[in-house]
Amino acid sequence: xxxxxxxxxxxxxxxxxxxxxxxxxxxxxxxxxxxxxxxxxxxxxxxxxxxxxxxxxxxxxxxxxxxxxxxxxxxxxxxxxxxxxxxxxxxxxxxxxxxxxxxxxxxxxxxxxxxxxxxxxxxxxxxxxxxxxxxxxxxxxxxxxxxxxxxxxxxxxxxxxxxxxxxxxxxxxxxxxxxxxxxxxxxxxxxxxxxxxxxxxxxxxxxxxxxxxxxxxxxxxxxxxxxxxxxxxxxxxxxxxxxxxxxxxxxxxxxxxxxxxxxxxxxxxxxxxxxxxxxxxxxxxxxxxxxxxxxxxxxxxxxxxxxxxxxxxxxxxxxxxxxxxxxxxxxxxxxxxxxxxxxxxxxxxxxxxxxxxxxxxxxxxxxxxxxxxxxxxxxxxxxxxxxxxxxxxxxxxxxxxxxxxxxxxxxxxxxxxxxxxxxxxxxxxxxxxxxxxxxxxxxxxxxxxxxxxxxxxxxxxxxxxxxxxxxxxxxxxxxxxxxxxxxxxxxxxxxxxxxxxxxxxxxxxxxxxxxxxxxxxxxx
Numbered sequence: 408x409x410x411x412x413x414x415x416x417x418x419x420x421x422x423x424x425x426x427x428x429x430x431x432x433x434x435x436x437x438x439x440x441x442x443x444x445x446x447x448x449x450x451x452x453x454x455x456x457x458x459x460x461x462x463x464x465x466x467x468x469x470x471x472x473x474x475x476x477x478x479x480x481x482x483x484x485x486x487x488x489x490x491x492x493x494x495x496x497x498x499x500x501x502x503x504x505x506x507x508x509x510x511x512x513x514x515x516x517x518x519x520x521x522x523x524x525x526x527x528x529x530x531x532x533x534x535x536x537x538x539x540x541x542x543x544x545x546x547x548x549x550x551x552x553x554x555x556x557x558x559x560x561x562x563x564x565x566x567x568x569x570x571x572x573x574x575x576x577x578x579x580x581x582x583x584x585x586x587x588x589x590x591x592x593x594x595x596x597x598x599x600x601x602x603x604x605x606x607x608x609x610x611x612x613x614x615x616x617x618x619x620x621x622x623x624x625x626x627x628x629x630x631x632x633x634x635x636x637x638x639x640x641x642x643x644x645x646x647x648x649x650x651x652x653x654x655x656x657x658x659x660x661x662x663x664x665x666x667x668x669x670x671x672x673x674x675x676x677x678x679x680x681x682x683x684x685x686x687x688x689x690x691x692x693x694x695x696x697x698x699x700x701x702x703x704x705x706x707x708x709x710x711x712x713x714x715x716x717x718x719x720x721x722x723x724x725x726x727x728x729x730x731x732x733x734x735x736x737x738x739x740x741x742x743x744x745x746x747x748x749x750x751x752x753x754x755x756x757x758x759x760x761x762x763x764x765x766x767x768x769x770x771x772x773x774x775x776x777x778x779x780x781x782x783x784x785x786x787x788x789x790x791x792x793x794x795x796x797x798x799x800x801x802x803x804x805x806x807x808x809x810x811x812x813x814x815x816x817x818x819x820x821x822x823x824x825x826x827x828x829x830x831x832x833x834x835x836x837x838x839x840x841x842x843x844x845x846x847x848x849x850x851x852x853x854x855x856x857x858x859x860x861x862x863x864x865x866x867x868x869x870x871x872x873x874x875x876x877x878x879x880x881x882x883x884x885x886x887x888x889x890x891x892x893x894x895x896x897x898x899x900x901x902x903x904x905x906x907x908x909x910x911x912x913x914x915x916x917x918x919x920x921x922x923x924x925x926x927x928x929x930x931x
Contacts, residue, residue, distance in 0.1 A: 434763075436751040441770035444810055447777055448649060450785035454642040467643050471627075475644070479623045479651065481541065482609055486548045487602045493549065494556035495598065497698065499586075500691055502564040505681045507688065512695035516557045517922045519702040521914040523871035523888070524551040525614025525895075526907045530706035532618045533713065533900060544621040550702040551615065552608055556601030558860070558921060559822055563597045564590075566826065595662070596825060600818040603659045607775035607814050610648055610655070613874055614892065624648050625778045629874060645781040652773045660765060710904055710911075717901035726890060731909060734870055734886045737801075738913075741808035742866035746816045746858055748809055753820035754846065758829065768817070775814035779875030782807050786879060804879045811875065812868045816861040823857020824850055863917040870913055887913070 455463060494516075500506045501513045519527070527547050531538060567590065580588065613625045628644045684691050714721070752771050755764045774782065786807055790798040797803050831849040873888045880889070887906045894903035 430759075433751045433754060437755055437767050437771075440748050440752065440813075441767045443806075444770050444774050444813065446789060447645075447774055447782045447785040447810065450788060451642050451646045451649060451781065455646055458643065463643060467647065472644070472647065475622060475624050475627055476647070478541070478621065479610065482544060482548070482621075482623065483606055483655070485541075485545045486552075486609060487606055489545070490549050490553050490605055491556055491598050491602050493694075493698070494553050494601065495560055495591075495594065497553075497694055498557055498561040498564055500694065502561055503682055504684050504691065505688065506684065506691055506695070512699070513561065514922060515695065515699040515703060516561075517554050517918055518699075519551060520554045520867055520921065521911050521918045522551065522703075522706055523614075523907075523910055523914075524548075524608070524612055525618065525871070525873070525892075526710075526910065527551045527702075527706055528615040528618035529895060529900070529903070529907065530709040534705050534709045539620040541621060543619040544616055546701070547615060547619060548605075548609060548612075550698075552605045553698070553702075555604045555608075556598060559597035559601050559819075560594055563594050563822075567593055596822055599659050599662055600822055603655065603772070604775075604815060604818055606655045606659075607652065607772070610651055611775065611778050611811075613778060613780075618895075624651075628778050629780050642781065642784070645777055648777060648781075649773055652775070652777075653769060656769050656772055660768075710907055713901050713904035714908065717904060721902050721905055723905075726885070727905060727909065730885050730887045730890050730906070731913065733884055734888070734910075734913060737805065737808070737886065738866040738869040741805050741812070741869045742862040744805065745809045745812045745865040746820070746862045749813050749816035749820055749861065750858070753817055753824055754850070756817070756821050757824045771817055772814045774810045775812070777811075779807070779811060779872060780878065782810055783875040783878035799879065799881050801881055801884075804876065804881070804884075807875045807879055808865075808869050808872065811872065812865040815864040815868060819857050819861035819864060820854060823854035823860075826857075827853040860921050863920045867914055867917050870917075871910055 497512075497516055501509045501516065506512065522530075524547070527550055528543075531543065531547055610623075611625055612623075613629050616623050616626050617629075624644050624647060628648075631640050631644070749771065752767055756768055786803055787798070790803055827850040831853075834849075871888050873892055876884075876886055876889055877892075880886070887910045891903045891906035891910065894900075894906070
């Protein structure tokens with residue numbers, strides 16, 4: 408192990424530095440969060456149990472469900488590898504080459520996060536009305552969600568120790584060989600975390616696929632509730648989504664690997680030498696230009712066209728101002744609570760992997776694959792039958808947000824904690840600090856940028872969340888997403904445009920925070 412890089416392999420007998428009561432408190436907090444996260448699953452199982460085997464056979468084992476399964480799996484198979492490959496290529500060009508205007512392209516690669524996925528779809532539906540089906544679903548999904556992989560990969564590329572690559576080059580490895588043998592393995596955690604987030608979003612996304620006319624389990628579940636309010640059918644389909652999520656989590660855990668790479672000392676802070684692209688310098692621009700044009704130029708141009716067509720009449724400030732305030736308050740509260748709830752599990756995932764950790768992590772992450780309507784219905788049932796005073800309150804709505812966006816916070820925190828050397832926790836503990844105090848003053852401080860980024864990701868999701876908000880919001884609550892969708896459902900695209908614009912404006916500071924924290928990763 409070099410002086411600049413420490414690799415902790417949990418399987419080699421190392422124990423986390425937090426022992427005794429401190430470790431038990433962390434496990435207890437993670438178990439409590441995991442149990443609360445299982446409420447929607449318990450509701451789905453309850454519906455399945457009370458429905459009976461005959462009903463399950465009739466509602467699940469039918470051609471329609473087979474078609475939905477094929478569509479959903481095909482979407483994952485196409486979007487995930489394409490998003491990962493394009494994100495790694497884009498991050499490599501921006502961070503490691505003399506690509507012209509690299510800083511500008513770095514911002515354009517992150518900027519699509521400011522546009523909700525259903526706003527991307529709304530814009531493309533107006534821009535190319537005949538563009539729908541699997542092709543539209545795949546393209547718009549990549550444009551909307553690619554930043555989830557780009558951000559951690561770009562940050563990791565800036566942090567890697569250049570000495571490792573230089574050593575490989577001195578041994579005669581070609582640049583391509585160095586990339587695949589040295590660089591790519593160290594990007595695995597970032598790539599797998601980002602693709603997991605995209606996969607969970609694809610399983611739960613509703614608005615994007617409705618507007619592209621591509622049926623998935625999520626669209627079928629919501630349609631069941633909106634058309635015939637078929638609770639058993641929708642919840643049994645939700646059970647299939649849970650199974651798909653568990654498969655996705657299992658694959659991500661297996662491919663993620665067990666190695667953790669962390670830096671001790673300042674060796675990795677040395678800047679990398681950018682590779683000269685030579686005659687390919689301007690050709691390489693095609694990738695960032697194409698991505699920026701499709702992900703930003705098309706949606707913004709379409710949105711401005713609708714704003715121009717609507718004129719001043721569409722700016723109803725008596726509706727707009729309350730929607731802004733309610734959206735901002737819910738996003739800030741939900742983001743902070745979600746990040747705090749994910750912190751114990753993120754620490755266990757890195758410092759104490761094992762069977763218990765894998766089970767707890769699955770309980771934290773699976774809920775991200777459930778449509779908001781399933782989570783909302785579960786909470787409605789629980790509050791009505793057990794805690795009636797909490798029915799249709801802000802507390803229940805925020806709790807739903809915490810459940811839905813735990814995976815976002817968990818992935819970001821896990822990656823940041825993995826970069827904090829375990830030796831610092833051990834050193835703090837050996838100097839007499841209590842276990843939790845040692846973790847707080849070492850790992851948590853080093854992971855603070857990742858925690859801010861996780862909170863920003865959760866806030867972005869809350870700002871644009873729709874289905875759960877519609878079912879759980881207290882009377883009088885009308886977020887920007889709710890207003891936008893009500894006009895879009897009536898095909899009044901002009902009236903919906905101000906709310907789309909304001910969601911983007913509200914999301915921009917969060918995206919800027921994500922990018923700034925990503926830029927600072929090499930200073931940690």
